[in-house]
Amino acid sequence: MSLPWLAACSRDDEAPQGAQAAGDSVRMPRVTVSGDDSGMDELTWRAPAVALTAEDATDARQRAAAALAEGRLFDGPDDAIPLYLALQRLEPTDARAKTGLERCLDALLEQGAQALRHAEDRTESLRRARQIAAVARTLAPADPAVTAYLSRVDDADQLTRLNVAAERALREGRLGEEGGGALAGFREVLKWKPGQPRAMQGVAAVESALVRRAEDAANASDFDTAKRWLDAAARVREDAQTVADARMRVEAIRIARIIELRDAGVRDIATPQGIKAARVKLAEVLRIAEPGNRVAADLRQRIDLATYYGLFRPGQAFTDALHHGGRGPEMVVVPHGGFLMGAAEDEADAADAEKPGHYVRFDRGFAMARHAVTVGEFRRFVQATQYRPRATRRGHSVVYDERSGNFVRRSGVDWQSDYAGDPASDDMPVLHVSVYDAEAYAEWLAGQTGHGYRLPSEAEYEYALRGGQQGRYPWGNGQPPRGVANLTGGNDRSPSGRNWNNAFVAYGDGYWGPAPVGRFRANAFGLKDLEGNTSEWVGDCWHASYRRAPADGAAWFNPGCRSRVVRGGSWASSPAQVRAAWRSSSDSDMTNARVGFRVVRGI
Numbered sequence: 001m002s003l004p005w006l007a008a009c010s011r012d013d014e015a016p017q018g019a020q021a022a023g024d025s026v027r028m029p030r031v032t033v034s035g036d037d038s039g040m041d042e043l044t045w046r047a048p049a050v051a052l053t054a055e056d057a058t059d060a061r062q063r064a065a066a067a068l069a070e071g072r073l074f075d076g077p078d079d080a081i082p083l084y085l086a087l088q089r090l091e092p093t094d095a096r097a098k099t100g101l102e103r104c105l106d107a108l109l110e111q112g113a114q115a116l117r118h119a120e121d122r123t124e125s126l127r128r129a130r131q132i133a134a135v136a137r138t139l140a141p142a143d144p145a146v147t148a149y150l151s152r153v154d155d156a157d158q159l160t161r162l163n164v165a166a167e168r169a170l171r172e173g174r175l176g177e178e179g180g181g182a183l184a185g186f187r188e189v190l191k192w193k194p195g196q197p198r199a200m201q202g203v204a205a206v207e208s209a210l211v212r213r214a215e216d217a218a219n220a221s222d223f224d225t226a227k228r229w230l231d232a233a234a235r236v237r238e239d240a241q242t243v244a245d246a247r248m249r250v251e252a253i254r255i256a257r258i259i260e261l262r263d264a265g266v267r268d269i270a271t272p273q274g275i276k277a278a279r280v281k282l283a284e285v286l287r288i289a290e291p292g293n294r295v296a297a298d299l300r301q302r303i304d305l306a307t308y309y310g311l312f313r314p315g316q317a318f319t320d321a322l323h324h325g326g327r328g329p330e331m332v333v334v335p336h337g338g339f340l341m342g343a344a345e346d347e348a349d350a351a352d353a354e355k356p357g358h359y360v361r362f363d364r365g366f367a368m369a370r371h372a373v374t375v376g377e378f379r380r381f382v383q384a385t386q387y388r389p390r391a392t393r394r395g396h397s398v399v400y401d402e403r404s405g406n407f408v409r410r411s412g413v414d415w416q417s418d419y420a421g422d423p424a425s426d427d428m429p430v431l432h433v434s435v436y437d438a439e440a441y442a443e444w445l446a447g448q449t450g451h452g453y454r455l456p457s458e459a460e461y462e463y464a465l466r467g468g469q470q471g472r473y474p475w476g477n478g479q480p481p482r483g484v485a486n487l488t489g490g491n492d493r494s495p496s497g498r499n500w501n502n503a504f505v506a507y508g509d510g511y512w513g514p515a516p517v518g519r520f521r522a523n524a525f526g527l528k529d530l531e532g533n534t535s536e537w538v539g540d541c542w543h544a545s546y547r548r549a550p551a552d553g554a555a556w557f558n559p560g561c562r563s564r565v566v567r568g569g570s571w572a573s574s575p576a577q578v579r580a581a582w583r584s585s586s587d588s589d590m591t592n593a594r595v596g597f598r599v600v601r602g603i
Contacts, residue, residue, distance in 0.1 A: 376426030485532030
């Protein structure tokens with residue numbers, strides 16, 4: 001490279017402009033090295049002061065050659081260019097100094113080329129390229145190679161400024177989806193240098209920011225706004241797969257949200273008070289779902305059906321899975337409806353506690369166990385929890401004594417015993433349990449299944465017992481039909497030949513004592529043994545009459561009450577005690593051979 005005679009160079013000298021990009025009608029804005037006062041320390045180079053005498057020349061040449069060989073060109077007074085410039089000032093016609101400076105310029109431009117490779121992406125590289133430009137411009141401002149290098153530095157500097165400004169707009173959220181902002185800045189860079197990596201990354205970042213906005217809107221269930229952001233993102237880069245993928249993610253968010261709302265709505269409609277909340281969720285589903293969405297249609301249908309029956313149908317039988325394996329009791333869905341609870345004013349054998357008759361309505365159905373809880377079912381509870389029922393702790397209960405024909409207290413009798421105190425088989429209704437024992441079982445069942453198991457309310461029991469009938473007895477007003485239930489019948493005989501003094505004339509069911517559950521026919525609601533076999537605990541406290549009783553069928557319960565209600569006839573009940581309206585007060589700790597229980601749960 002031929003190096004012209006060095007001359008001083010002012011900052012006002014203009015560097016030649018870069019060539020216009022092919023096909024562009026507007027020239028790229030130019031900020032030249034010499035004309036930009038924003039970074040004077042980088043853009044103006046003054047050679048470090050080197051004082052030489054004629055005696056120092058030989059040593060200086062050696063040091064300059066060594067620095068050049070090591071690539072130390074201009075940063076300090078012992079680098080090649082300052083030394084050669086000092087030698088030239090000492091002897092302007094020094095050919096060796098001129099040759100050294102020419103070699104330094106070649107090496108300088110090579111270092112500059114290396115710095116420019118990363119100048120548009122790395123601040124330090126651009127700063128180094130500027131420093132080299134200032135040095136090269138000082139050495140040979142008219143050299144074509146220097147001119148070309150200065151133009152490249154100007155380009156890199158301007159593109160970097162555009163990128164930096166666009167990146168700032170990106171950080172501040174000024175994306176420019178509708179013009180201006182970050183997107184316009186990055187596109188300006190790409191107009192002058194197609195494929196420039198930093199600007200390409202910036203455009204992709206704008207697209208990603210728009211996609212994030214879309215996903216944030218989708219996560220907030222604002223899918224109209226999400227669509228607008230995605231449409232804007234789609235205009236950033238033509239046919240970008242990332243936007244297509246984002247549309248799939250947003251649609252997945254929409255579907256997940258719809259399913260989440262559907263599942264929450266289903267959970268709502270499983271509770272008596274949840275229909276309103278479910279309808280709110282349905283409205284949200286309809287807002288965000290596409291027309292004709294099948295999940296929305298399914299939720300609408302479920303809500304319509306669940307208004308009365310939750311997730312079930314009247315008469316449907318089901319069991320719930322237990323958390324630790326196995327199934328819970330068989331449950332039957334009792335239809336919603338209303339009935340006149342209690343005894344009629346003129347009903348024979350009716351007590352004041354059964355009056356006044358009052359109307360009770362169930363706005364929803366409920367599920368009731370098909371039969372009383374069995375010894376086997378209660379055994380699973382005791383073994384799982386190590387619960388000690390009342391009779392076990394107390395050490396005795398009341399049993400039927402065949403010898404005397406009376407009910408007597410006997411030691412060693414508990415829930416594992418039958419009506420006479422002997423071991424009971426697993427298919428027998430569990431006896432010798434207090435109401436607290438019954439409630440403990442229901443609570444365990446609720447915990448195992450996740451559903452609201454409990455004792456039936458007195459109103460639920462009578463409603464289910466009547467099964468749509470409104471007569472004196474669960475089956476109507478006359479004698480019990482053959483095989484209707486395990487009752488006290490005139491044809492029944494005890495193991496020793498005893499018979500009942502007060503029984504249904506000419507009725508026999510083949511049992512003296514409780515029968516295994518489910519041996520008699522179901523009533524109109526599909527429930528068994530409500531009319532007889534065992535009397536059963538219910539969830540209400542005892543009240544001496546029905547005045548101010550709940551009209552919605554809920555249990556009438558006062559915290560801390562000791563007297564609880566027993567409903568339904570048993571294998572040893574008189575005909576008057578088998579009446580549909582019959583009720584009895586019992587101490588909460590009472591256990592005997594006639595009383596068991598069954599459970600209900602909400603649907």
